Amino acid sequence: MNLLFVTQALPYLPAKDGFRLYAANLLREFRRRHRVDLISLLQEDDEKHIDWCREHCASVTTFSTKGKSHLSKPFQFAATYGLGRPLYPRGKIVAALHRGLAEKRWDVLHVEGGYAGGLIPDDLPMPRILSLHDSWKVRCEQMAQCSPTSRERSYYRILSRVEPRYERFVYPRFDRCVVVSESDARAVRATVPGCKVAVISNGIDTDYFHPLPGKRSNRVLTFHGNLGYAPNVEAAVNFVEQVFPLIRAQSPEATLHLIGARPVEAVRQLARHEGISLSADLPDLREAVGSARIYVCPIQHGSGVKNKLLEAMAMGIPIVCYPESVAGIDCVPGKHLLIARNPEMFSDAVLWLLRNPEKCLEMAQAALAFVQEKYSWESRSRAFEEIYREVAAERGAKLGTRGKSLKRNSALNSETQYLSADSGIPGKEVVTTGSKSQAGERRGSIL
Numbered sequence: 001m002n003l004l005f006v007t008q009a010l011p012y013l014p015a016k017d018g019f020r021l022y023a024a025n026l027l028r029e030f031r032r033r034h035r036v037d038l039i040s041l042l043q044e045d046d047e048k049h050i051d052w053c054r055e056h057c058a059s060v061t062t063f064s065t066k067g068k069s070h071l072s073k074p075f076q077f078a079a080t081y082g083l084g085r086p087l088y089p090r091g092k093i094v095a096a097l098h099r100g101l102a103e104k105r106w107d108v109l110h111v112e113g114g115y116a117g118g119l120i121p122d123d124l125p126m127p128r129i130l131s132l133h134d135s136w137k138v139r140c141e142q143m144a145q146c147s148p149t150s151r152e153r154s155y156y157r158i159l160s161r162v163e164p165r166y167e168r169f170v171y172p173r174f175d176r177c178v179v180v181s182e183s184d185a186r187a188v189r190a191t192v193p194g195c196k197v198a199v200i201s202n203g204i205d206t207d208y209f210h211p212l213p214g215k216r217s218n219r220v221l222t223f224h225g226n227l228g229y230a231p232n233v234e235a236a237v238n239f240v241e242q243v244f245p246l247i248r249a250q251s252p253e254a255t256l257h258l259i260g261a262r263p264v265e266a267v268r269q270l271a272r273h274e275g276i277s278l279s280a281d282l283p284d285l286r287e288a289v290g291s292a293r294i295y296v297c298p299i300q301h302g303s304g305v306k307n308k309l310l311e312a313m314a315m316g317i318p319i320v321c322y323p324e325s326v327a328g329i330d331c332v333p334g335k336h337l338l339i340a341r342n343p344e345m346f347s348d349a350v351l352w353l354l355r356n357p358e359k360c361l362e363m364a365q366a367a368l369a370f371v372q373e374k375y376s377w378e379s380r381s382r383a384f385e386e387i388y389r390e391v392a393a394e395r396g397a398k399l400g401t402r403g404k405s406l407k408r409n410s411a412l413n414s415e416t417q418y419l420s421a422d423s424g425i426p427g428k429e430v431v432t433t434g435s436k437s438q439a440g441e442r443r444g445s446i447l
């Protein structure tokens with residue numbers, strides 16, 4: 001197949017967040033069986049990682065949103081939430097897509113991110129898949145609860161009210177919308193009735209994340225992630241304030257190792273507590289995470305699937321978490337991990353594992369086998385390929401019902417002109433080039 005990926009954040013590995021990780025692992029898998037062209041917006045320091053994309057894609061095109069004036073923001077907001085058609089960098093994206101179609105035939109358009117979905121024109125003659133990861137309405141509602149400042153909470157409350165309007169404009173333009181959990185699928189269906197939603201969960205690279213040789217520190221607990229992301233910050237702070245003192249009261253030797261990118265000041269302050277250390281912005285976090293005896297995940301807000309849990313399972317570390325942390329992962333509590341519902345239960349579960357090393361090993365081995373069997377990225381890429389085939393067949397059937405009228409008019413419409421004999425969808429070749437860009441992952445930050 002010839003695939004076109006359009007993403008709102010540059011995918012690369014190792015990734016610092018789940019959004020990039022999801023798309024990057026798909027690209028790495030698709031590279032083995034298909035040709036992939038990438039068109040991407042850039043955020044933050046994404047341009048430093050373009051070489052990774054060039055290694056895995058036949059062509060890489062990037063666009064910049066720099067240079068917008070503050071005066072343009074009201075127009076961007078109105079176009080985004082009034083029409084479901086963001087302005088920036090819409091013109092460049094549309095031009096690149098039509099230029100590519102004039103030179104080649106893509107079989108499938110795969111779009112990563114809801115904002116990027118709004119940049120896609122309606123008239124592209126190919127199957128269109130929108131990979132959302134999670135429900136943005138739910139995410140905004142969750143962020144409004146756990147963001148650290150009143151300004152951020154107000155920002156997300158506003159977005160939670162306007163996001164459904166945007167979703168109702170954009171999602172029906174795609175043949176499928178894909179999310180990572182059933183709860184996100186239910187939320188999208190409730191917001192956009194009639195939207196065709198599929199669920200393909202996150203995966204885990206068990207070649208990269210695997211148990212490390214060597215003895216683990218006897219009483220080290222660890223938690224890792226983007227330590228500037230509000231749900232992770234809230235989780236770390238609450239654990240230190242509510243759970244860790246209960247653990248230390250019965251196990252004074254226990255320590256907590258926080259690991260992650262871009263820690264905010266509230267997280268840095270935690271490292272001043274006795275028994276707590278912080279490793280920030282490590283180029284490779286596996287050794288730090290893998291040396292822990294127990295992985296703790298005290299997240300209680302957020303949406304989607306928590307990659308950090310899959311990574312800990314793949315590294316053979318027993319886990320204690322809150323129920324919200326494990327949403328979307330089809331594991332068995334008590335077999336693959338322990339679930340606590342309040343700080344006291346969390347403390348008791350950690351202490352029980354510390355006192356029962358044989359149970360730690362048994363649970364870790366069960367979790368490792370679980371992710372190896374159920375959560376490979378190869379299986380995730382195959383699931384997307386099945387969706388591509390389903391959508392192509394649906395479009396082919398629609399064209400078949402219109403065939404007689406098309407013949408009577410002695411002209412094929414633009415969709416039929418791009419059909420290939422084997423799949424009923426486009427397929428040829430093009431290479432485009434682009435400029436550097438920087439755009440926010442959140443829709444609102446591009447406004």
